[in-house]
Amino acid sequence: MEYPGLQGDRHRAGSSTWSVMQGEFHWYKHDEQDEFFFVLDGLFRIELNGADTVELGPRQAFTVPAKMLHRPVVPVRSAVLMIEKAGVVATGD
Template structure:
């Protein structure tokens, strides 16, 4: 299945500017999609994104960008092709190096914070 055939709700427009309160709990409460990814803010040349997810994302890679994942609540898996699978519980994180094929999944509704270059395509290159 191609990424465009999946039911992802992904917003890459920056929602918050400098000195604006970002209420994660309020955002979580309003999410109705199984796979929701919203760009919160820009930090220098990177962006912080919030994911409220349940289910499985497709295998993909980012040729030129590293990607950081922090589990806020729930359980989040980051699978590396031909490598380990990281099980992230709240307060745990992992960084995936650029060019590494990976996929993510959450068996239950899970909230994550992601940090990557502003130009990263969330569905992969």
């Protein structure tokens, strides 16, 4: 699966996905649901439109509310668990 700007592996199991990634993703949002991120290893930043950037390290989590424009920025190779409804388009609505 290709994700512009991000390099790494992505694996989906039902409504959860774990990825090993590095790089910058494009700005996107999900209109109908929140998106949950849990960092397993590394450093993961979530830039939020109109709000402060969230920086997460290992064993830290953050939920991006539905309709919030955001983009992941991953400066070092990191392992991240994401939970979202099955069938959601990872690149946003």
